[in-house]
Amino acid sequence: MSKKPETDEEMAAIRVGGAVTPHNSKIDLAPYDPIWPAQYEAEAARIRSALGDGALVLEHVGSTSIAGVSAKPIIDILLAVADSSEEDSYVPALTAQGYRLHVREPDWEQHRVMKGERPDVNLHVFTVGSREIGRMLGFRDRCRSVPEERRLYEDTKRRLADQVWRHVQHYANAKGEVVEAIIARALGPVRG
Numbered sequence: 001m002s003k004k005p006e007t008d009e010e011m012a013a014i015r016v017g018g019a020v021t022p023h024n025s026k027i028d029l030a031p032y033d034p035i036w037p038a039q040y041e042a043e044a045a046r047i048r049s050a051l052g053d054g055a056l057v058l059e060h061v062g063s064t065s066i067a068g069v070s071a072k073p074i075i076d077i078l079l080a081v082a083d084s085s086e087e088d089s090y091v092p093a094l095t096a097q098g099y100r101l102h103v104r105e106p107d108w109e110q111h112r113v114m115k116g117e118r119p120d121v122n123l124h125v126f127t128v129g130s131r132e133i134g135r136m137l138g139f140r141d142r143c144r145s146v147p148e149e150r151r152l153y154e155d156t157k158r159r160l161a162d163q164v165w166r167h168v169q170h171y172a173n174a175k176g177e178v179v180e181a182i183i184a185r186a187l188g189p190v191r192g
Contacts, residue, residue, distance in 0.1 A: 004173045011169060016101045020167070027161035027171050029070040036064040039075050039119045047079060047123070050093040056080045056128040061136045066143045069154050072168075074120040078136055080128040084110040090125065099123060138186035139179060149182050 005011045011020045040060035048055050062076025063069045081090050091101055094114055099121070103113035109132050112125040126132055143150045156178045165171045 004176070005169055006173065008167075011167060014103050014105050016104055022166050023168050024164065024166055026164055027072065027168065029157060029161050030073045031070050032066075032068050033064075033073065034067075036060075036071075036073075036075060040065070040077065043075060043077060043116065043119070043121055043123075046097050047077070047094065050097045051079075051081070051090055054081055054090060054093075056082065057133060059137060059140075061124070061140050062122070063153075063157070065140050066150060066153075069143065069150060070157065074122055075116075077121060077123045078133065079123055079125045080130065080133055081125060082128060084112055084125045084127045084130075087112070094123070134187065135183050139183050142182055142186035149185070152178060153182065 005014060008020050008022075037060065044058050044060075047058060057078065057080035059065075059078045060075070061078045062074075063071030064073070064075050079090075083089070085106065087101070091112075091114070095101070097116075099114040099116045101112065102115045103111070105111040109130045110127050111132070114123040114125065115121065116123060124136075143153055153175075156175055160171055160174050163171075165174075
């Protein structure tokens with residue numbers, strides 16, 4: 001895992017357009033909403049319609065994909081394409097569906113984030129085969145199937161959400177140690 005952005009300059013460097021507005025507030029977590037999976041399905045249908053066979057992996061990830069976990073009410077979606085660095089192969093089609101390119105991280109697995117609205121969506125785009133795909137799905141599946149992991153994650157989120165954060169990314173970074181521990185238990189020992 002690469003270092004996550006911390007400073008305003010680091011965040012501006014990956015943000016399309018470069019502008020970074022500080023959050024300077026607590027994180028508002030909503031109780032789990034059973035409508036989130038249906039919102040994901042509707043967005044997935046839009047993405048499949050836009051990309052067809054180009055959507056090689058499409059999964060609901062993040063807190064809204066884990067029943068019972070409170071979350072920022074933003075649907076996180078994992079999309080794998082043939083090559084996420086080849087933006088012309090997917091960005092125009094998704095832009096036509098109302099998404100906008102928000103983050104470009106070429107140094108971290110060629111990760112891109114596209115934003116959608118109504119509902120709010122973070123569409124995480126990776127190249128098929130990226131190790132981050134297995135990590136994200138392993139985390140989600142472990143939290144879905146192991147109540148103790150789900151509680152640990154929920155408790156961590158609630159404790160951290162009560163603090164004032166300059167940027168939402170700082171809150172996400174602060175969850176990193178717990179998230180990494182859950183991923184490690186989900187994926188088991190790394191073999192060379």
